[in-house]
Amino acid sequence: MLTVLAGCTGNDNSLPSAQFVPIEEGPGPNYVIGPLDNIQIFVWRNPELSTSVTVRPDGRFSVPLIDDMVATGRTPTQLARDIEEKLSQYIQSPIVTVIVAGFQGPYAQQVRVVGSATRPQAIAYRANMTLLDVMIAVGGTTEFAAGNRATLARVIDGSQKEYGLKIDNLLKDGDVKANVKIMPGDVIIIPESFF
Structure with missing residues (x-):
């Protein structure tokens, strides 16, 4: 029995200790939006279209004038451009900013x-x-x-x-x-x- 236990301890399935480096807080520019993320959408000069929404578990969200838009797998900047494209059907030259306020990630x-x-x-x-x-x-x-x-x-x-x-x-x-x-x-x- 002792031989079997000694054999188990020789298996090196350990990880190295963490190196401490400054931690980035919150999502960076390459953050990819995931289900249950809370996103704030700002439409310049159109405050009635600006809103805060939670991405549904299916990866979609709805806002005024836009139904069921996919958010998952997109960066905040990519999503802002997607929203601008959809809103351009209703308003002239929309400028949209998307901020991830609460994040879970994909x-x-x-x-x-x-x-x-x-x-x-x-x-x-x-x-x-x-x-x-x-x-x-x-x-x-x-x-x-x-x-x-x-x-x-x-x-x-x-x-x-x-x-x-x-x-x-x-x-x-x-x-x-x-x-x-x-x-x-x-x-x-x-x-x-x-x-």
């Missing part, structure tokens, strides 16, 4: 936390996101979580790979080596302890 750009997190959920990925950022967003782990047996599932070149995480070491002991970089699409699975 599903492939979210980080999912399942299992024994205080609030399991999907989180919008941010540049330079770390495991600590994710754990703060989900409120940490439950009292019955086995944080040091958690795994991170990541798709690399079309195949899924799993890595061991040491969440308890990070949250309870302050071990910064356990703080790893998170990538868009990562899934963190936190099991319960066996007691």
Whole structure:
């Protein structure tokens, strides 16, 4: 039995510690709009057409004069040009600005936390996101979580790979080596302890 356990520890499925660099806040110019994002649409010289909407789960939204326009997969600038094109049927030379006010991002750009997190959920990925950022967003782990047996599932070149995480070491002991970089699409699975 000891030989089998020793063999398991030799498997290096660990991630390097995160390098701390300045974090970009909010969506940048290349942000791609996703379902449930909140977008603010400003139409210059036409305040009655300016509005704030949430992108529906099907990726579409509706505003005055425009029904069921696709927003997902578009940058704010691309969407603004699309809206200008539609509005040009009704007003002369519309100038539109789109701002993402609340963002979830496309599903492939979210980080999912399942299992024994205080609030399991999907989180919008941010540049330079770390495991600590994710754990703060989900409120940490439950009292019955086995944080040091958690795994991170990541798709690399079309195949899924799993890595061991040491969440308890990070949250309870302050071990910064356990703080790893998170990538868009990562899934963190936190099991319960066996007691």
